[in-house]
Amino acid sequence: MRILEILLTLSSFVLLFHFKMPKKVALAIGLLNIGLLTGHFFLEGYRWQMFFVYLISSILTIYIIFRMRLRIKVGKPLAYILFFLMFMMLILSTFASLYIPVFDLPKPDGQHTVGTKTFHLVDQDRDEVLTKDPHDKRELMIQVWYPADHTNLQKPKPLFPEDKQIFKKYIQTYASGWHLPEFVFDYWRYINSNSYENAEILSSKKSYPLVLISHGYGTGRMMHTAQAENLASHGFIVVAIDHTYSTTATVFPDGRITGLTTDLDGTPEKSTKLGGIWTKDTEFVISQIKKMNNTVFNGKIDLNHIGIMGHSFGGATAFNASYANPEIKAGINMDGSLYNLDKKHAISKPFLFIESDDFITIKNKVDKNSFSDKEIKDSGLTKKEFMMMIKTRKKEFHIIDQASLIHIDGTGHYNFTDFQLFSKILKQMGMTGEIDHKRSAFIVNQYVLDFFNKHLKGVGGDLISRPNPDYPEVKFPNQ
Structure with a gap:
């Protein structure tokens, strides 16, 4: 995983426990999350493996910022169910990001x-x-x-074609040949x-x-x-x-x-x-x-x-x-x-x-x-x-x-x-x-x-x- 991806994922896991934090601390982490999410999108680029991190991070941040104004209350049974679902979704996204990574080719070890x-x-x-x-x-x-x-x-x-239109057609060919959705190969643009x-x-x-x-x-x-x-x-x-x-x-x-x-x-x-x-x-x-x-x-x-x-x-x-x-x-x-x-x-x-x-x-x-x-x-x-x-x-x-x-x-x-x-x-x-x-x-x-x-x-x-x-x-x- 890339640096901002790691930080964003960690902060999302921390936000899951916002109910045990002082409100100001939870708000600070929520605002940090916004910064990490924005930086990740503009500096590293989004990828589908991180989808659930983006989703949970956004939902929790919005909830923390607006919960006092909206006076949202959730019963304990539902809260536990939501906590478990979000935790599992973050685990799934982390697994996908680690096992289908944006990787670097090994550095050549020669002098040139x-x-x-x-x-x-x-x-x-x-x-x-x-x-x-x-x-x-x-x-x-x-x-x-x-x-x-x-x-x-x-x-x-870049390892793969840099032109956006050609890259799109390129991954379409891979998707068709391997019988997979096109978005699966979209992250190749970052290699x-x-x-x-x-x-x-x-x-x-x-x-x-x-x-x-x-x-x-x-x-x-x-x-x-x-x-x-x-x-x-x-x-x-x-x-x-x-x-x-x-x-x-x-x-x-x-x-x-x-x-x-x-x-x-x-x-x-x-x-x-x-x-x-x-x-x-x-x-x-x-x-x-x-x-x-x-x-x-x-x-x-x-x-x-x-x-x-x-x-x-x-x-x-x-x-x-x-x-x-x-x-x-x-x-x-x-x-x-x-x-x-x-x-x-x-x-x-x-x-x-x-x-x-x-x-x-x-x-x-x-x-x-x-x-x-x-x-x-x-x-x-x-x-x-x-x-x-x-x-x-x-x-x-x-x-x-x-x-x-x-x-x-x-x-x-x-x-x-x-x-x-x-x-x-x-x-x-x-x-x-x-x-x-x-x-x-x-x-x-x-x-x-x-x-x-x-x-x-x-x-x-x-x-x-x-x-x-x-x-x-x-x-x-x-x-």
Whole structure:
């Protein structure tokens, strides 16, 4: 909770006991409440999680100010009922404010300030196969983070679109995709990044290695902002791609917003088709960054040292792109299964798999072939289909076993994205693991940084090579 929210909530709880206070003290707290409420609305901004605090605070303050003039009297039974209801409403509002917070992204721990720019790209050589219009070309939005200079007292960029109309359409897309009321996402307007928009790139004798980020199916580039900012603060240039029609929402400069319209049902054919589109997205983005290097980025991008990382389906894309593209020197897959394995063998360049608890559980079952008849039935597949799936997973695990593999104990699938920071409720929903979300975000950032430092800069590499007592959660299953 934000500072004025905390003070307003506390004063509202205190006001519940106004009947035990001298009238002047209760009046003073009521007037203080007015000041806190006004300050909160103008300085911090309202949010729906605080609704009952606003309601109870206003009712109690009005009652205390006007009770003598209006000579309002309430019988004891009714007073006790009202007291209990208001107390529970304040508890509910406090719970909602704590568990669905206005949060800050983790501060980058590198020495550099971080700048960011956003670009709209159109691949004129590639038809858009994910729409019905035969004239569509593949369009992408990308965001770039980099070491910055001369921020000129700017405020950090908001995480989500700043324009009110575009933001409204943006959260409408999220609300529609998640089948929730629009107001649920309204508080996102208060979440800031740690980046400064359009700041100058920091001059340096050495150019900065390039790292691409590919998001998971149905999320988007914004869910990897903290990871990108941390790398940029340590002297990398980071490019995150919105894979159009596979994000929950992508905003284009003309105000258009596309949603999640691709169909990924887990079949190998659809995974391979969509994965091919995403892999071509990475190739196209690299080609465009090359063109921007000597103009927008003053020649500061080291195009001889390119890495890629991704989460879930984006992690699989990172592997696919690393496997196919010789320009990519190293890559990371965060908790993503692989696709298009028919002609693939062990990857011949540095590649790291960072996995969750669920991955390890499934891998152990596949290795031991220990699936019960009930598990096969519950999968919704026939026994033949299930065994074909297990055969594919065994090939996938064989490839993974020949690369570098670490497991972060206590993690779930979304502990590898910024989404874990949005609410503690995600843990109860099984979307994140038991590990503290700030701790897991920190660990992922440290190991990602160490990997790219070693393979793109030629320094570091201690964390990814062996267990470290400072990170007991990190296991090396293949050692």
